[in-house]
Amino acid sequence: MGIFTRMSNMIKAKVNDTLDEMEDPVELLDQKLRDMDEQFNKAKLSSAQILGNVHEIEKKLELAKKESEDYDQKVKLALSKGNEDLAKRALAKKVETDKKVSSLQASYDNSKTQAETLKANLRALEEEITKTRNYRDEAAARFANAEASQKVNEVLANVQTKSNSIQIDSIERKIQRKESLAQGLGELRDLDNFDSEFEKLDEVDLDLELAKYKTNS
Structure with a gap:
């Protein structure tokens, strides 16, 4: 279960626990939005750190690849000059650098995948926040209308009670x-x-x- 799934479940659980305690559902949605915004900002900060690491690893990888190419050229140059000992030492450096390249490449690929996943999750969370905010506005309007209708119906019910009813037939x-x-x-x-x-x-x-x-x- 991913971090965003756990976070979403925590928010849903909090919403369900609070639902029966709060009279105004709009206040509940406002609280949910505050929680989602807080989690989104935290996730965005974590994503920024991971993306920063990806760029740092990418720079190190490019430098290591360039260093490996340089050693490759030195091996060829030493052999062309007939200096096998120097070529062998340059080759040893290249082999060591290639191992570094492989390690950095694995780290880069892993971090890149993780960063892409985080960015996708961030977009999904941002869309969820937008949908929740739109629903909040709709719910606020519906709740206000429901309250107004309730008050009108209460007034009408009070007017139409037997004690307050107007005997139309008698007046007629x-x-x-x-x-x-x-x-x-x-x-x-x-x-x-x-x-x-x-x-x-x-x-x-x-x-x-x-x-x-x-x-x-």
Whole structure:
């Protein structure tokens, strides 16, 4: 199990242990992000050190290879001059340097592989942090909406309880009674007007009656 897998499992375990203890899940996600950022920075520092070692080994390897080539040229030069003893000593140096090259090459390959693995893990962790941060923002919005909806529903539930409910049917009956009363009063007023018209017909025209008296006298 790699270091990042263990680190991820530790964070998940901490999240699971804390989940039931924290009322606000956004605070939990914020804490998780802080933990992930801390682990990422530590891993990045370790990776930088390993990458530094890789570059250092690479420089030593290049120097050793160049030194081996130099001894190879010296062996050839000594042989061309007929000095086998000098050629033999140069060859011994080359053999020793080649062993050093082999050792450095193995160290370089191992460190290079380790560095590449660490860089891949760092990229994966960085992507995980980005996804977690995006989810945190989404979760914060959803949690805020849920809280707002809960408060609205609590208010509505309180308004709609029996003790606070408004009896719509009762109000409707009162309005209808009021409307019926107003309609009845209107009809009575129209009846009064109707009777008044007939009463006017029965009224005596005094001027007409006086004229009749004048004619008969």
